[in-house]
Amino acid sequence: xxxxxxxxxxxxxxxxxxxxxxxxxxxxxxxxxxxxxxxxxxxxxxxxxxxxxxxxxxxxxxxxxxxxxxxxxxxxxxxxxxxxxxxxxxxxxxxxxxxxxxxxxxxxxxxxxxxxxxxxxxxxxxxxxxxxxxxxxxxxxxxxxxxxxxxxxxxxxxxxxxxxxxxxxxxxxxxxxxxxxxxxxxxxxxxxxxxxxxxxxxxxxxxxxxxxxxxxxxxxxxxxxxxxxxxxxxxxxxxxxxxxxxxxxxxxxxxxx
Numbered sequence: 001x002x003x004x005x006x007x008x009x010x011x012x013x014x015x016x017x018x019x020x021x022x023x024x025x026x027x028x029x030x031x032x033x034x035x036x037x038x039x040x041x042x043x044x045x046x047x048x049x050x051x052x053x054x055x056x057x058x059x060x061x062x063x064x065x066x067x068x069x070x071x072x073x074x075x076x077x078x079x080x081x082x083x084x085x086x087x088x089x090x091x092x093x094x095x096x097x098x099x100x101x102x103x104x105x106x107x108x109x110x111x112x113x114x115x116x117x118x119x120x121x122x123x124x125x126x127x128x129x130x131x132x133x134x135x136x137x138x139x140x141x142x143x144x145x146x147x148x149x150x151x152x153x154x155x156x157x158x159x160x161x162x163x164x165x166x167x168x169x170x171x172x173x174x175x176x177x178x179x180x181x182x183x184x185x186x187x188x189x190x191x192x193x194x195x196x197x198x199x200x201x202x203x204x205x206x207x208x209x210x211x212x213x214x215x216x217x218x219x220x221x222x223x224x225x226x227x228x229x230x231x232x233x234x235x236x237x238x239x240x241x242x243x244x245x246x247x248x249x250x251x252x253x254x255x256x257x
Contacts, residue, residue, distance in 0.1 A: 007034035011079045016089030018044030020188040024216020062115040084227045085123040087116035088139045092154035105153040112157035133175035135227040169236030177235040184242025187213040209244025
């Protein structure tokens with residue numbers, strides 16, 4: 001019986017796949033037999049590896065269209081195809097919206113919205129020419145659908161990426177499926193920068209219905225599903241992976257009296 005989660009001989013590109021969430025996504029596809037390509041401005045100290053397989057690193061600043069074109073050319077030259085694109089690269093440092101410079105805001109939107117759009121276009125051209133088409137997964141964030149104080153341009157860009165996902169799913173069907181993963185709070189090496197020390201992280205985790213922050217592999221498993229034949233009729237979807245979301249603040253306020 002064919003394993004629907006087997007990606008043997010499939011080619012998967014994960015942007016920002018060398019660390020954090022991207023590393024977890026890369027490892028899960030490696031476990032399932034895929035040829036995994038990761039990209040970033042600098043190579044990680046250790047390449048993602050699982051089940052005796054190792055990812056291929058190609059240098060690329062995803063904000064640069066010419067570098068994206070070279071990246072896609074290198075993938076086609078080496079493998080001759082691209083089956084799955086995971087637009088994972090992104091993020092933003094804390095900045096007060098009242099004082100952030102226009103240049104700063106533009107850079108955040110370029111990284112989190114325009115770069116995925118440009119790479120989606122390049123991937124689509126390849127996938128449309130393949131008999132089996134392809135799958136594109138955009139990693140979004142709960143910041144797209146709730147206030148994002150301190151990272152307002154990031155939240156706005158992710159909201160744009162969510163709408164972009166739905167539009168591309170309509171335009172590029174039926175050969176290419178396009179979906180989004182709305183990720184919640186995730187436990188990575190960078191978590192301390194956002195939430196504080198271990199005690200603070202534990203307090204944050206306690207606010208999540210499932211009682212913990214997501215692990216990178218949790219996002220990776222979701223990507224496996226969306227890229228697999230199990231999701232053959234899923235396109236234009238926004239799959240929330242946030243442990244149940246956030247408990248409404250008014251409930252705690254009401255119980256305090």
